[in-house]
Amino acid sequence: MPANSPAIEDYLKTVYAHTEWQPDAITPKVLADRLGVAPSSVTEMVKKMAAAGLVSHVPYGAVRLTDAGLSRALAVVRRHRLIETWLVHEMGYAWDEVHDEAEVLEHAISDRLLEAIDVRLGRPARDPHGDAIPAADGTLVSEPWVLLGDATAGHSGAVIRISDRDPAVLRLLHECGIGPGTVVTVTDASPEAVTVEAHGTAQRLPAEAALAIWVAA
Amino acid sequence: MPANSPAIEDYLKTVYAHTEWQPDAITPKVLADRLGVAPSSVTEMVKKMAAAGLVSHVPYGAVRLTDAGLSRALAVVRRHRLIETWLVHEMGYAWDEVHDEAEVLEHAISDRLLEAIDVRLGRPARDPHGDAIPAADGTLVSEPWVLLGDATAGHSGAVIRISDRDPAVLRLLHECGIGPGTVVTVTDASPEAVTVEAHGTAQRLPAEAALAIWVAA
């Protein structure tokens, strides 16, 4: 009944991250793919986490965070995003370089150091990718959004956040000059790609990029 | 044959730290005490490290770092001391509060982030306790010193470093106003305690504190 460990924190974070982008609960297979472990490892770990009251799970079913699990997941996400923000703002990292470093540090930093970093940064509400940073009490900012990949032609709005899962997407967008706050207008939408106008120029974004972007609704 | 892991790094660091204060090689018993593990765990780990070429060890004998082990130990010590320096200089920690945090972070920080911290701090040569920080190539500053606990009456010199192993000693010295750079003069020396004059006032330091202080020779 430890309920804490780097491994469990990674599972919690991954389950939570899925809920931010997908309406339906995550399946063990997807969890395994995201974590880079074998499905059998997920079964085992999920059972342990269910016993600890962090997730709900019935055999052969999906995995859902309990209230306790959500609260622990938010704490991990807070660590991750604050560390990413710190790396970019103070340590000279680019936004596509921070993920792996934060992945490790989030399990190592004490609450006290995290608080010191939060204060230094001025208690930021969003990280460099636009991801909301949960406050220490678990609350987080939110505003209406649509996936750019789901937006129809004519839709216009500021980019809110960009998934940091694929560094290649981040680099592509960096080259296009698209980041959080950039106002984009959809000029053409198809399942394969979305064409947007940003900074007065047209950019064709493949689906994998368009599905990694939240735009203000 | 991994030759790296948080556990092995801790063993290397502990063996190295011993050589900074004691002339003779560390025994498994002492290693076990310092690390807070059972002697049998040390036997096992030392065997593994010897097989990896990090230490030399014959059964029932002491443990000594090889050249490879020394170089890896210095890298770990560098991490530890740079992190401690950073915590004090930038994150508002006191010198008696940094040890545990650094203990964890030293295993988590990447070379790149360490370099960024080193640059930010201006490539310091010593940490807040006066411990020399090995350069990236393994070189480190040194100057002649004597243990304050071994000094005779009349000896005078600047405090070079203070062991960070016992926070209570650090706090005691902080209250006395004694830190790296403080010039002290020994007025009385006995096995139990050393009396020194510092900042014009006399201070009686118990042996455990006097044996944790290096003074310029």
Add this chain to the structure above:
DNA sequence: CGAGAGTTTTCGGCATGCCGAAACCTTAGC
């Protein structure tokens, strides 16, 4: 409804690191 594909679970196993108990050395003291 039934079969096959794909998913999930079970099971035995492996690696790391730790432990305690018992056996084994070494060495200090007589």
Add this chain to the structure above:
DNA sequence: GCTAAGGTTTCGGCATGCCGAAAACTCTCG
């Protein structure tokens, strides 16, 4: 030199987390 104390090693065992193979389940399609 011998004994006893204390340090060291061996051994079996435990916990965490991971794996692959095989069994079990679900679900979709015909």
